[in-house]
Amino acid sequence: MLRNYYNMYKKYGFKLIYAYFFYSHFFDIKNRVDTHLWIPVDTLYDENNRYDDHNRYYLGSWSNIIKKTYSLADQFLGSNMDNYSFIDMGCGKGRVLLIWEQLIQKHKRNISLSGIDLNPTLIEIAKNNHRKMFNKEGDFSVQDVCNLSSVESMNENLIIYMFNPFGEPVIRKMLEQLTDKKVMIIYVNPLHPEPLLEYGYEEIYDQGGWHPILQIKVFTNHKIK
Secondary structure (H helix, E strand, O other): OHHHHHHHHHHHOHHHHHHHHHHHHHHHHHHOOOOOOOEEHHHOOOOOOOOOOOOOEEOOOOHHHHHHHHHHHHHHHHHHHHHOEEEEEOOOOOHHHHHHHHHHHHOOOOOEEEEEEOOHHHHHHHHHHHHHHHOOOOOEEEOEOOEHHHOOOOOOEEEEEEEOOOOHHHHHHHHHOOOOOEEEEEEEOOOOOHHHHHOOOEEEEEEOOOOHHHOEEEEEOOOOO
């Protein structure tokens, strides 16, 4: 953990250390969960269960960004948000679902939440985190985004969350399976927006930031209002 902080200091100075502690580490301390520690991808996935060489580390979205994405979905969808299902593609340890669950309960929403990841260890951690906060393990499952046919939460209306989980080839394979659905994609650290535009998605929101983790794009393939 100290090495993570040292690496952050070398690249961005105290600004990143401050932000990481309050928007990532502190969430774990407050809720007694395990979502913030960086994990080298090579220790999680081998060549038989890894999408690509897109990322070197697993890390979770910051809490302030997750709350912002909920606000964006509410802003664009309004009361119609309850007619959508939410899926975190590449959910890792589940922080996104934990915070969305808190906000849904607070605002008395009726949205199904699910998270999928290729790694069984991360899914078990996510279930345990959800159990600690809500006394139930949550809808987390080991799934391949290149084969979504077995995902039970695949509603006709979807909000998909992605925190820069894959490269362009995997994103294209995911999008190929969603052509018959109405989809809003919330893309954090959006390094590869080109496939979404190729599949006819419209960019309706773009937020910059001093760090890639603060950058958000929102896309939709249908008229939402």
